[in-house]
Amino acid sequence: MIVGGESLRPLRPAPEGDALWVIDQRALPHRLHWQRLATPAAVCTAIREMWVRGAPLIGAVAAYGLALQMRADPSDAALSRSAAVLRQARPTAINLAWALDRMQARLRGEAPGRRAARAWAEAAAIAEDDVATNAAIGRHGLPLLQALAARRPGPVQVLTHCNAGWLATVDWGTATSPLYQAQAAGLPVHVWVDETRPRNQGASLTAWELGQAGVPHTLIADNAGGHLMQRGQVDLVIVGCDRVSARGDVCNKIGTYLKALAAHDNGVPFYVAMPLSTLDAGLHDGLAGIPIEERSGRELTHITGRHADGSVVEVQLAPEGTPAANPAFDVTPARLVSGLITERGIVAATEDALRGLGRLP
């Protein structure tokens, strides 16, 4: 995406092939800070500690992590070990495993001596495929917005949760891709941005992205979406996803399920932007089968922001010693999903429809 006149992606492979530069998303929105990742261990840390986040992006970054491993040691043992370690960096998003599977399948047939170059090229291909996938998601999603725009004057009111923007992918974003396409097509949209506690990806990433791109938006508390839907102020919900089961259950950022319930209760269409790499074809029941990451309670009891003096500081919100629980994702049952916007078109959140895409056994 274009930011300040510069074309920007959240990852930038070093031309020498010896490192991956990534935007450290922990520093946003206050600062655009790049980190250089030169080892698989550094890539692991960046994923686990959420310097990078977003299901498609962590897949691409993990692929580069494996490529860095092949540069250091291209043996079969190193390939297996490094893939296993990277796979466990975060548990919920299936794209991480998907990208590593794709890398391993490509590399196992290569002689070790050729693996480093091949791995770097394959990681780049994963990244470019993600860009094409997300552009296609945008093209398929755009008609939804056009249809809503035709119903009445004024901008189409879209609500989104968390950040499924270009920062969560290699480019375009998933949920945001139709919005950026609409903007390019001159179709007015306005986005309600859920702040997305506890890590505030909406307030710090989505609001920043949309602001940089000049897409009209308004930040709201996660609590407010149901009220806005009751008042007819939301035409459409679009969210991303971290894993979708074969029957169409959608695992996404914690709180997505509550918005899906509110959309259903108010007749608001609820769409999920879903690269097919996010499908877990082997899993049927998303509620029972998807591992939900439990993160530190400190993400709730403390928060980081910019002080008036310009420094970025952490402050404590809760009483000293307050216990906190922090499940990072939830699962929205397929029955609440109006449709899945994939790179191959919009399909129903059903096993039959996903089978129709040729993606189920």
Add this chain to the structure above:
Amino acid sequence: MIVGGESLRPLRPAPEGDALWVIDQRALPHRLHWQRLATPAAVCTAIREMWVRGAPLIGAVAAYGLALQMRADPSDAALSRSAAVLRQARPTAINLAWALDRMQARLRGEAPGRRAARAWAEAAAIAEDDVATNAAIGRHGLPLLQALAARRPGPVQVLTHCNAGWLATVDWGTATSPLYQAQAAGLPVHVWVDETRPRNQGASLTAWELGQAGVPHTLIADNAGGHLMQRGQVDLVIVGCDRVSARGDVCNKIGTYLKALAAHDNGVPFYVAMPLSTLDAGLHDGLAGIPIEERSGRELTHITGRHADGSVVEVQLAPEGTPAANPAFDVTPARLVSGLITERGIVAATEDALRGLGRLP
């Protein structure tokens, strides 16, 4: 309530009758800070700026505000003018209007010379009535917890939103009263405390209250409640309310509606602790008729917390200039409410049931 061995209420009338001391709830949980309110204007500021908050508490505090007015000028004109100003301090909670109506009805029949003493006594009566009301709500709510406790071993898992605790009332709280009664009865409970963005009344007030009282609790993001209910980790939701319509629609802190939807979707009982002073008998459709306060967007874009050096500072969370919308309440339709826990017992959220309490025309 007992805090640090001391009996504490959020308001303390000065023995001289010339001022009201209140806990400045903006300073919690970091500091227990008292403010002295000596004029109706100061009382108005304290309500409007949320030094005090909670529907029952702002009713009692407003009553004292009118009493302070009667001390300064007990004329009919001053009585009407001051009541009108106090009434507009905040728009949503009906208890404010209810308390001022009760004060005016009592004072209009008095000669101006006797109004100051009478007003002070009536404000005290409103406060004491609130204590008795909330104690009764606790007694009526306790059997709900006892019935759930009988179903399986372990503590009863209760989820609450915002702060409907003793800090929101004169004592006991509304939603918390059954919890404190359960504690007194030796019945184990564990409370999931919604942090309640954007003002974090859950994280800063409810967590503090429960911590001081030794009631086991865990802070969660507002986003997490639905997920916990899907996993069977919530036995009961109890919330407070700011205004209830004649047909049982419940206006409460923004986000309550989302929890009611999740409770309904998962078969979790959803109860509202409701002093009858919170009933708006003249209003049928809560969604159409209850004014929803729109507060400053700064409550979302900035937050105050305690720095590691002990200072309490404000930090900015969102990108500079991000627009934010901040509706402070929402309305949960009666169909999602399992029951209203009133001081006269638990009733269905229906017009017939409320009429049965003799509270509807």
